[in-house]
Amino acid sequence: MFGSQPASQPASQPASQPASQYLIPNLLSTSSSLSAFYPYPYPYPYPYPYPYPYFFLNLTVSFYIKLFFILSQAFKQLIIVVPFFILLNSHIVYGLTAHTLNAIRGNSPELINTKIAADKYGFTVNEVFYSESSSNIKEGEIKEFDGNLTFSQFVVKLVNDDLLDTKINYQDTDGDVADPTRPFILTHMSYQWFDANGVKISDSDKDKIIGCGSGYAMPLNLQISLQAQTFSEYGIPKESDIVPITKNYKIMAKSQICYAKPNQMITYPTMTWASVRTIKYQSKQNCILMGYTDNEFELSMDEDFAGLRVTRGWNFDNSRVRNSYCGGGYDADVFDPVNGFKVSASPHFPTTGFPGAKFQLVMTGHQEDFDYSVSANPQDSVVVDKAGNVMLKKKPVGLVTIRAKFKHSEQIPEQVYSFNLSGVWVVPHGQGDNHYTYEQIVHLCGGEQNIPSRAEMTNSPNAPASWTKYPLAWDTFTRTIGEGLLSEWGMSTKYSYPDSDWAGSGLLWFYTRDQYDVSSDIAAGLSDRFAADAWIGQIQVWAKNKLLRAVCKQ
Incomplete structure (x- = not known):
């Protein structure tokens, strides 16, 4: 539409x-x-x-x-x-x-930086604490100490609360922290001494000195050790392996020549100093060997029981000091009855000698830790072996010097010992059964002037020229320096000096040139010469024409 x-x-x-x-x-x-x-x-x-x-x-x-x-x-x-x-x-x-x-x-915790811990190990000597962390001793280097210290005077610190530290010695790769209540456990804490050859030193030696005559090969090794373990607070496993922590310190007695020790003290240490005392005998003051009682005077003189004298005439503790009337003992300023003549003595031993005379330079530690050399004139008059034994082969002229160099470290200085034979030098004729009259000895020695005097051979109270009367029964030498050959060398026989020509058996008497007055009735039938005894330094007058040993001087 x-x-x-x-x-x-x-x-x-x-x-x-x-x-x-x-x-x-x-x-x-x-x-x-x-x-x-x-x-x-x-x-x-x-x-x-x-x-x-x-x-x-x-x-x-x-x-x-x-x-x-x-x-x-x-x-x-x-x-x-x-x-x-x-x-x-x-x-x-x-x-x-x-x-x-x-x-x-997870991973176990670890104990680390153990060297830092080991460096804290140490010991105290004379209130001074020694450790590598204290910078006054270092592992691998020799540290010298006074040789008169004993092992027990090195006080080792085994418990050390500061030995381990969680910041330094703890590690855990899983991030676990150390156990706050028990971060470490220390066990098997110990120390041990060894000589330089690794021979363990017995705890029974703790009171022995480390130096002169100790015989320990140097340097000594002080080993301090323990076992340690660390723990984490959480985690499985929470304990580390057991770790040994060990420290070794080389310790040496200060290198030195300590003593000159006559060989007699090595071969016959129990016959070092003569022990005599005074006694009243037949209302007169006389002397007797310490080990005989008052009624044993005649026994002490009996040659048929001469063997008793070995234990009755030597090293009695109460005869250390020289008896002013009878002699004996030793001069503690220059002589030590165990080690010999002190090197601090002046003049140095020996001042006298004979072919085959021998002494040892007593060193700190072991004798064969040193290389020895000798300087003498003539060159072959004195020799020294690897153990520091010095032997006089013939009379040296002037100063004789022996050097001892420590083998195992160049940092240890060389030691030197010198002596000068300003006293008598004699040649014994005691081999075999050789005995002589005084006249024969004059001929053997080339004149009376070449026969030593009493004082040149011994320092017994009857030795000075001023003593002209009949001697005391037991007058003996006193160990010292510069007062006669026997006072220095002690008992002089073939056994105490094997390289010599001293007699080894029979009569040990020899004539001196000092004349004894035989004009008084008491001296009838006696020799007109004083004789000395090579065994103990005794002076006596024997019967006229008594055959004795011959000692000539040069």
């Missing part, structure tokens, strides 16, 4: 346009508006077929499509984010799993 077109189709729409176009707006465009649902300009021809139901249908579809679009965009972001969180959470879960596994099969 309004045109020629049918009522069901607008005139402007192509015939080919499907009717459904009105139901499908451009919903995918975010700029869609309500006009998209109206293909005709407003107001549209009325009555439009079914306008309202289609409008609300299209609006509902558009809402859900937009909602789907928004959700799809969010889902895309979620695809990226969710795997990240999954990965992150899986790492955390893995880490927790690894920690749990380490708690079950």
Whole structure:
């Protein structure tokens, strides 16, 4: 009624346009508006077929499509984010799993930097603590100490609360901390002394000095050791391996020549100093060997029982000091009854000698730790062996010098000992059964001037030239320097000096050139010469023309 077109189709729409176009707006465009649902300009021809139901249908579809679009965009972001969180959470879960596994099969804690701990080991001497950490001693280097120290005077510190430190000596690769209540345990703490040859020094030697005459090969080794273990607070296992911690210090007595020891003291150490005392005999003052009683005076003089004198005439403790009337004993300022003459003495031993006289330079430590050399004139007059034994082969002229160099370290200075034979040099003629009258000895020695005097041979109270009366029964030498040959060398026999020509048996008496006054009645039938005894330095007068040993001087 309004045109020629049918009522069901607008005139402007192509015939080919499907009717459904009105139901499908451009919903995918975010700029869609309500006009998209109206293909005709407003107001549209009325009555439009079914306008309202289609409008609300299209609006509902558009809402859900937009909602789907928004959700799809969010889902895309979620695809990226969710795997990240999954990965992150899986790492955390893995880490927790690894920690749990380490708690079950983790690494043990470790005790580390044990040298730092060992350097704290040390000992105290005379209130001074020595350790490598104190910088006053170093492992591998020789440290010298006074040779008069005993082993017991090295006080080793075995318990040390500061020995181990968790900041220095503890390590755990799993990150476990040290046990705060028991970070370390120390066990088997001990120390031991060894000589330079690795020989263990017995605990029974703890009160022996380390130096002069000790016989220990130097340097000594003081080994301090213990076993240690560390613990973590948590973790399995929580204890370390047991670790030994050891420190070795080289300790040496200050290198020195300590004594000059006559060979007699080595061969017969129990017959070093004479032991005599005064006695009243036949209402007169006399002397007797210490080991005899007052009623054994005649027994002491009996040659048939001379063997008793060996144990009754020597080394009694109460006869160390010289008896002013009878002699005996020793001068403690220059002589040690065990080691010999002190090197601090002046002049040095010996001042007298004979072919075959021998003494040993007593060193700190072991005798063969040193290389010895000798300088003498003539060159072959004095020799020294590898143990420091010095032997006089013939009379040297002037100063004799012996050098001793420690073999095992250049840092130890060379030691030097010198002596000068300013006293008598004698040549004994005591081999075999050779005995002589005084006149024969004068001829043998080439003149009376070549026969020694009493004082040149001994320092017994009856030895000085001022003693002219009959001698006391038992006057003996006193061990010292510069007061006669026997006072220096002691008992002089073939056994005490094997390289000499002193007599080894029988009478050990020899004539001196000193004259005894035989004008008195008491001297009737006696020799007019004093004789001396090479055994103990005694002076006597024998019967006229008695055959005795010969000793000549040069």
